[in-house]
Amino acid sequence: xxxxxxxxxxxxxxGGDPTGADGAGNGARGGLPLDSAxxxxxxxxTENTERWLRSTLGAAFGLPLAPGxxxxxxTIRLGLDPALEPEGYRxxxxxxxxxxxxxxxxxxxxxxxxxxxxxxxxxxxxxxVNPGTRRVIPFARIEDSPRFPWRGMMLDVARHFLPKxxxxxxxxxxxxxxxxxxxxxxxxxxxxxxxIKRHPRLTEVGSWRSxxxxxxxxxxxxxxxxxxxxxxxxxxREIVAYAAERHIWVVPEIDIPGHSQAxxxxxxxxxxxxxxxxxxxxxxDTWGINANVLAPTDNTLRFFEGVLEEVLELxxxxxxxxxxxxxxxxxxxQWKDSAVAQxxxxxxxxxxxxxxxxxxxxxxxxxxxxxxxxxxxxxxILEGGLPTGAAVSSWRGYGGxxxxxxxxxxxxxxxxxxxxxxxxxxxxxxxxxPIGFIRTLEDVYRFEPVPPGLSEEAARHILGTQANVWTExxxxxxxxxxxVFPRLAAFAEVAWxxxxxxxxxxxxxxxxxxxxxxxxxxxxxxxxxxPSGPLPRQQRPGVLGRPLEGPPPNV
Numbered sequence: 001x002x003x004x005x006x007x008x009x010x011x012x013x014x015g016g017d018p019t020g021a022d023g024a025g026n027g028a029r030g031g032l033p034l035d036s037a038x039x040x041x042x043x044x045x046t047e048n049t050e051r052w053l054r055s056t057l058g059a060a061f062g063l064p065l066a067p068g069x070x071x072x073x074x075t076i077r078l079g080l081d082p083a084l085e086p087e088g089y090r091x092x093x094x095x096x097x098x099x100x101x102x103x104x105x106x107x108x109x110x111x112x113x114x115x116x117x118x119x120x121x122x123x124x125x126x127x128x129v130n131p132g133t134r135r136v137i138p139f140a141r142i143e144d145s146p147r148f149p150w151r152g153m154m155l156d157v158a159r160h161f162l163p164k165x166x167x168x169x170x171x172x173x174x175x176x177x178x179x180x181x182x183x184x185x186x187x188x189x190x191x192x193x194x195x196i197k198r199h200p201r202l203t204e205v206g207s208w209r210s211x212x213x214x215x216x217x218x219x220x221x222x223x224x225x226x227x228x229x230x231x232x233x234x235x236x237r238e239i240v241a242y243a244a245e246r247h248i249w250v251v252p253e254i255d256i257p258g259h260s261q262a263x264x265x266x267x268x269x270x271x272x273x274x275x276x277x278x279x280x281x282x283x284x285d286t287w288g289i290n291a292n293v294l295a296p297t298d299n300t301l302r303f304f305e306g307v308l309e310e311v312l313e314l315x316x317x318x319x320x321x322x323x324x325x326x327x328x329x330x331x332x333x334q335w336k337d338s339a340v341a342q343x344x345x346x347x348x349x350x351x352x353x354x355x356x357x358x359x360x361x362x363x364x365x366x367x368x369x370x371x372x373x374x375x376x377x378x379x380x381i382l383e384g385g386l387p388t389g390a391a392v393s394s395w396r397g398y399g400g401x402x403x404x405x406x407x408x409x410x411x412x413x414x415x416x417x418x419x420x421x422x423x424x425x426x427x428x429x430x431x432x433x434p435i436g437f438i439r440t441l442e443d444v445y446r447f448e449p450v451p452p453g454l455s456e457e458a459a460r461h462i463l464g465t466q467a468n469v470w471t472e473x474x475x476x477x478x479x480x481x482x483x484v485f486p487r488l489a490a491f492a493e494v495a496w497x498x499x500x501x502x503x504x505x506x507x508x509x510x511x512x513x514x515x516x517x518x519x520x521x522x523x524x525x526x527x528x529x530x531p532s533g534p535l536p537r538q539q540r541p542g543v544l545g546r547p548l549e550g551p552p553p554n555v
Contacts, residue, residue, distance in 0.1 A: 003117070003118060003138070003140060004117070004512075004513045004515075004516035004517065005114060005117050005118075005142075005513070006117070006177070006489050006492065006493060006510075006513055006514070006517050007177065007178055007492045007493035007495070007496035007497045008493055008496075008497045008510075008513070009114065009142050009143070009144035009497070010143055010144045010145060010497070010498060011142065011143045011144070012140060012141070012142045012143075012144075013140065013141050013142075014093070014138065014139045014140035014141055030136050030138070030139075031093065031136035031137050031138040031139050032074065032093055032094070032095065032097065032098060032136055032137045032139070033074065033134070033135070033136050033137075034057075034061065034063070034119070034135045034136060034137050035063065035134075035135070036063055036064060037074055038063065038065060038074055038075070038076065039065065039066050039067060039068030039072050039074070039075040039076070040053055040054065040065050040066075040067060040068060040075065040076045040077075040078065041067070041068040041069065041070065041072055041075045041076070041077045041078065042067070042078045043077075043078055043079040043080060045080050045105050045108075046078035046079065046080065046102075046105060046108045048105060048109065048245050048247075049078055049100075049105070049108045049109045049111075049112045050067075050078060051245075052109065052112060052245070052246075053065060053076065053112055053115075056116065056123070057115075057116065057119070057123060059126055059127060060119075060122060060123050060124070060125050060126065060127070060128065061122070061123070061128055061135060062127070062128040062131055072097075073096070073097065074097055075097045075098070076097065076098045076100070076115070077097055077098065077099045077100070078100050078101075078102075078108050078112075079099065079100070079101045079102075079108075080101065080102055080103070080104070080105070080107075080108065081101045081102070081103060082103060082104075083103070084101065084102065084103030084107060084145070085103050085107070085145040085146075086103045086104045086106065086107065087102075087103065087104065087106050087107050087110060087145060087146050087149070087180070088102065088103045088107050088143075088144060088145030088146075089101060089102040089103070089107040089108060089110055089111035089114075089142075089143075089144055089145070090111070090141075090142065090143050090144075091111045091114055091115060091140065091141070091142040091144075092140075092141050092142075093115075093118070093137050093138060093139050093140050093141075094139060095139075098115065098137055100112060100115065103145070105247065106180070106247035107145075109175075109246065109247050110144070110146075110178050110247075111142075111144075113175065113176060113178055114142060114144070115137070116176075117520070118137060118138050118140060119135065119137065120519075121516075121519035121520050121522065121523040122135075122523065123523075124176075124520045124523035124524050125523045146178065146495070146496045147495065147496060147497065147498055147499075148449065148462075148463065148464030148465060148495050148496075149180075149463060149464055150180075150181050150412055150463040150464025150465070150466065151178065151179045151180050151181060151464055151465065151466075151492070151495035151496060152179060152180070152181030152182065152183055152251070152412065152414075152464065152465070152466035152467070152495075153170075153174055153179055153181070153182065153183065153466060153467050153468075153469065153484075153488065153491075154183035154184075154185055154253075154414070154466055154467070154468040154469060155167070155170060155182070155183070155184065155185065155469050155471075155480075156185040156188070156468075156469060156470045156471045157184070157185060157186065157191075157193050157471070158185055158186065158187055158188035158189075158190055158191045158192070158193055158255075158262075158471075159188060159190050159191070159287070159470065159471040159472045159474075160212075160227070160471040160472075160474055160475050160476070161191060161193060161207075161227065161228060161229035161230075162471075162476075162477060162480070163229065164231060164235045164238070164239065166477045166480075167184075167231075167239055168238075168239065168242050169477075170182070170480075171239070171242055171243050171246055171248060172246070172524075173488075173524070173526070174246075174248060175246040175247075175248060176520075176524070177488060177489060177492035178492060178496050179248070179488075179492055179495065180247060180248050180249060181248065181249045181251060181464075181466065182243055182248050182249070182250050182251070183251045183253060183324065183393075183466060183468075184239075184250055184251065184252050184253060185253045185255070185324075186231075186252055186253055186254065187253070187254050187255050187259070187260075187262065187263065188255055188259045188262065189259050189260065189261035189262055189283070189284040189290045189292070190209060190212075190261075190262065190283060190284050190285070190287075191206065191207055191208075191209065191227075191228060191230075191262050191283060192206035192207050192230065192262040192263060192266065192283075193207060193229070193230045193231055194230060194231055194233075194236060194252070194254075194311070194314075195230055195231065195232050195233050195235075195236075196306075196307050196310050197233070197310065198306050198310065199266070199267065199303070199306065199307065201266040201267060202262075202263060202266050202267075202307075203230040204266070205265055205266040205283070206262040206263055206265055206266035206283060207228045207229060207230040207262070207283075208226055208227070208228030208283060209226065209227055209228060209282070209283040209284065209285045210226055210282065210283075210285060211223060211224045211225070211226070211227075211285050212225075212227050212285055212286075212475075213285060213286040213287055213472075214543060215433050215473060215540075215543040215544040215545060216287070216433070216435065216472075216473070216544050216545050216546040217286050217287040217288050218544060218546070219543065219544035220544075221543060221544070222285075223475075228283075233310075233314055236314045236315075237314060240314065240315055240316070240319060240320070243319065244318075244319045248319075249319055249320060249321070249322070250315060250319060250320050251320065251322050251323070251324050251376065252311055252314075252315050252320060252323060252324065253324035253325070253326055254304070254307060254308065254311060254323075254324070254325060254326070255325070255326030255327075255328070256294055256304060256325055256326055256327070256360065256364075257293050257294040257296070257300075257327075257330050257357060257360050258289075258290070258293045258294075258326070258327075258328065258329050258330030258331065259290065259326055259328070259329065259330075260292070260293060260294050261281060261283065261284045261290050261292045262283045262284070263294070264278055264281055264292055264294070265281045265282050265283050267303070268281065269299060270294055270295060270299075270300055270303060271292055271293075271294065271295055271334075272292075272293070272295045272334040272335070272337075272338045272340070272341065273295065274338050274339055274340050275334045275337045275338045276292070276334070278292070287472045289329045289331060290331070291331045291333055291334060292334070293330050293331060293332075293334060293335070294360075295338070295340060295341065296335065296340070296341050296344045296356055296359070296360060297340060297344075301360075301363060304364070305367060308323070308364070308367070308368070311323065312371060312373065317372050317373060320373075321373060321374055322373070322374050322375075322376045322391065323368055323373050323374070323375060323376070324375075324376050324377060324393070325361065325364055325375055325376075325377050326377060326378060327357070327361055327377035327378050327380050327381040328377070328378035328379075328380045328395070329378075329380065330357055330380065332353035332354070332357075335353045335356060336353060341353070341356065344356065352384075354383045354384035355384040355385065356384075357380075357381075357383065357384055358381070358383065358384030358385045358386070359384075361375070361377060361381050361386075361387065361390070362385075362387045365387035365389065365390050366387070369389055374389060374390070374391060375387065375389070375390045375391070376390065376391040376392070376393060376412070377390065377391075377392065377393065378392075378393050378395055379392050379393065379394045379395060379396055379399075379400025379401065379404070380396075380400075382400055382403060382404060386404065386407070386409060390409060391404075391409060391410040391411065391412065391463070392404040392409055392410070392411050392412070393411075393412045393414055393466070394411055394412065394413050394414060394415060395414050395415065395416050395420075395468065396415070396416065396555070397415045397416070397417060397553070397554070397555030398413065398415055398451040398554070398555065399555050401413050401415075401451075401462070402451060402453075402454060402458070404461070405454060405458040405459070405461040405462060406454070406455065406458045408461065409461060410461050410463050411461055411462050411463060412462075412463050412464060412465065412466050413449040413450070413462060413464070413465045413466070414465060414466040414467065414468050415555075416436075416468070417437060417552030417553060417554070417555070418439065418443070418444070418447045418552070419439075419444065419447055419465065419466070419467045419468065419491060420436060420439070420467075420468050420470065421439075421467050421468065421469050421483050421484050421487055421488070422435050422436065422468075422469060422470045422471070422472070422473065422474070422483055423435055423436030423437050423438070423439045424436060424437075424438055424439070424545070424547060425438070425439065425440060425441070425483075425487065425529055426438060426440065426533065427547075428533060430533055430534050430539050430541075431534065431545075432473075432479070432482070432534060432538060432539050432540035432543070432545075433473040433540050433543050433544075433545040434545035434546075434547040435472075435473060435545050435546055435547070436546070436547070436548050437548045437550075437551070437552040438547075439487070439552075441486055441487055441490050441511075441514075441531075442490075442507045444467075444487045444490040444491050444494070445490040445493065445494065445505060445507050445510055446502040446503070446505055446507070447465075447491070447494050447502070448494075448501070448502045449462060449464065449465035449494065449495070450462050464495060465491075465494065465495050467484075467487070467488060467491045469483065469484055473543075473545065477527075478527045478538075481526050481527035481528060482527055482528065482529050482534070482538055483529075484528075485521060485526050485527075485528035485529070486514060486517070486518070486521070486528050486529065486531075489514065489517055489521075490510065493510065518531075
């Protein structure tokens, strides 16, 4: 029987029916019984996975999964082997027990995700649904490790706020797909979502907007309900700790110098006050690229140093080595018209406004480096020159990432033409608020993060890949689920598994495995897009989108 694992492991043999229907009464043929006698034996360093197994599988099957001794029979044994790849693992299920051995605690955790999948969709529920059913762990031998060390998803909570529990839920969904980076887009023109104690108006004022454009910015529809919310500092600490328990890095993003109208609305002195009356600005209620950007003043630098001091305290270096500062879509009209900005350009001996933005980025790169962190930004930070240690999120296509990698910078590939999950999944008339190019499940499965033609040295600078979820037309968790799934499952396999070249990938086999995976997503309560198209409640008739026709450009 196919084990139907997603993402596909490097090597796997065995498999069987987790109900034990294909085995003898003692489980000898079908697999190892999972019952009240099953224990967990955890070596030092694997305690997080022990707790996770007990809280998830124990809850799903109503079992104690008590600690086992060194000589325990029928135990799930967790151990470490530094000879394995850091995130690699071996899983062996035999009549003597289950052994999950990882190259690090993270590897053990990823092995536990595989074990959960082997146990069928009921393992993804929070309480037993068939308590009398005999359950076995299918016999299998699996060796596995990821292709990329950076396997991420970016979630935009600025355009539409998601409550803390929804964020924690998404961390669980990332972990279930062996994704290990959560890029947390916390600030934008439409909302500031993180409490900064020294600047309380960022959330008192900047986290709320009076109304919201409904659909694409060209839509005539408005949602007149005030929208907002933010995470307290304790909320952030909880999110970071929850992610760390699941071996997920959190990359906080504080977007500067563009995408800053919410901050300027809270503190008008941050804007270009010699060009516009910034006291008239409010948190932006529509979408697009905003002309209101930060002023390149010493006051602005000190303000955001203060913000980042609190951010660094909330996001420890061990789990947040990278800090994202945005740097994208910074319009320059106000700087061109500002005597203050022009004076700064002259004072610094800069050539133009692009170099002024580069000066701001370099300032924060130096500031973060001195505090043991690395700056990462969207690929516009290449314009005007990039600091030596900075990394790049290549979103406008492959081009920025290629340029950065060839210049020796680390890169995360996330081209909008391929892995922006706000883009529509189908060209049909029922697709809700259709944005962008059609990116089907198969399109995402055939995405290749490393473009052809990169030198071998440059290819080593591709840290990995990331799917991005911008929420302008995702008003709540259900809309996020619809856009993200099932495509995130395909993306997870691209990021983890050693797949052949794009055209040679066996999508039909992946679709067959997805049949089992849809049952897992159902058990988890994920409101994914069904293969047959949106359900009636998932449609949004009459709400304008912005569909782009034809294949996306390969840039």
